[in-house]
Amino acid sequence: MIPYGRQLLDQDDYDAVLQVLQSHWLTQGPAVPAFEQAVAAACQAPFAVAMNSATSALHLACLALGVGPGDQVWTSPNSFVASANCARYCHADVDFVDIEPETGNLCTTALAIKLRQAAAQNRLPKVVIPVHFAGQPCDMVQIAELAAEYGFSVIEDASHAIGAHYQQQAVGKGMFSDITVFSFHPVKIITAAEGGMALTRDPVLARKLQLLRSHGITSDAAELTEPSHGPWYYQQQILGFNYRMTDLQAALGLSQLRKLSTFVSERNQLATFYDSQFAGHTNIVPLHVKSDRHSSYHLYVVRLKGLSRQQHKACVEFLRGKGIVGHLHYIPIYLQPYYQQLGFHPGYCPNAEHYYAEAVTLPLFPGLKTSEQQYVVATLNAFVSSI
Structure with missing residues (x-):
């Protein structure tokens, strides 16, 4: 995996x-x-x-x-x-x-x-x-x-x-x-x-x-x-x-x-490769990084546009079935049972819930190979093309 x-x-x-x-x-x-x-x-x-x-x-x-x-x-x-x-x-x-x-x-x-x-x-x-x-x-x-x-x-x-x-x-x-x-x-x-x-x-x-x-x-x-x-x-x-x-x-x-700058540089290079592969894609949209900041890219997240909740779930399951640990960061905190018991409810932060319905975290870490990234991109494209 x-x-x-x-x-x-x-x-x-x-x-x-x-x-x-x-x-x-x-x-x-x-x-x-x-x-x-x-x-x-x-x-x-x-x-x-x-x-x-x-x-x-x-x-x-x-x-x-x-x-x-x-x-x-x-x-x-x-x-x-x-x-x-x-x-x-x-x-x-x-x-x-x-x-x-x-x-x-x-x-x-x-x-x-x-x-x-x-x-x-x-x-x-x-x-x-x-x-x-x-x-x-x-x-x-x-x-x-x-x-x-x-x-x-x-x-x-x-x-x-x-x-x-x-x-x-x-x-x-x-x-x-x-x-x-x-x-x-x-x-x-x-x-x-x-x-x-x-x-x-x-x-x-x-x-x-x-x-x-x-x-x-x-x-x-x-x-x-x-x-x-x-x-x-x-x-x-x-x-x-x-x-x-x-x-x-x-x-x-x-x-x-001592390796921090090297790690962050490699993470940015990996993110740039993903960005290039998804550039212009109408259904796979990477998160936007603003011009006055430099991300350390702890995570690489894309938003899947036009998918239903079931298709979104199926995408993560498809990736995992192909040996890729697609993940999701994050479930809106207030939707957790503990916080709903405090009075929060679905719809409280609409943008966060809309984001949650679209987001998928893709593999990104120092040591990730170009061939592995290409496989991730091809696999995600294959799923999106099939729906």
Whole structure:
């Protein structure tokens, strides 16, 4: 089977992990801060805080920004459920902003309309979480302008987008947001086997994130509420979590980070080949990438025009029957039973549902062969031609 995505590891990655296994540190050792510093430097961000998953990073980003009961957090319905669940972990209310069907990203026009309505009802969000879907950044300048006008904070869910650029600035630099979150899951751009990271320009937020990821505990003499009892002494100052990344994960992530530009370049080359094959096709339409941004192409998505729901399902089944793992990213979050129990219903975000009825994710990852891409294209064309 040709998967829709997978990691690419080499001897440098194996050696990096083995070096940690042979050291005195498996967790909370030197590899974690080294990985943090390297990611921060790559993105030109002052602070980076590593965690055991992007979900954990999203959760702590909400907590660091003070999200709690009675607050509103808005996000895109076209994402994995973690983009919304992070607010629910804080006992906040979640709402969804419809998307641009041509990009899959949160629509800033829809956001502006929703904000005006919310302001009239005194129900403005505390935080908005735009999701850089498939590796393409959202319209962050417009989101930042709305944040300034309406007084909400911004968390960039950049789980798909390490290595991407917006207006020639690296995603993660944080010029238009409070916190940016990356994922290092195996199918993402680089992997740490599992893991996430939160980047910020704010030293206060960075310190909150550090405390929250490790039980709320500190042994820093400058932060203690009384003189230290000895070298063993620590204090739990807030209720935190065990969201720490291990040195094993960090060592793999650091090794992978050295190949980030190569991975993103290859992903773009693969996407360009697909684009050339589908150019002018009336039934197979790739997602549009806007001119002021450079996608890291975590995913390659096409929209199948003119197909019924059954034909859409049959297409994915046909691809899988031919050894190609066609997939779909994503089911609108609010259509999940959990969120429908909270009052959401079909039709809430029409563009997201229309997108869901058309989208298919095709294989794209470093190491994908041209012959495999040609087979994917021929197989998809064969199905579309048969209906």
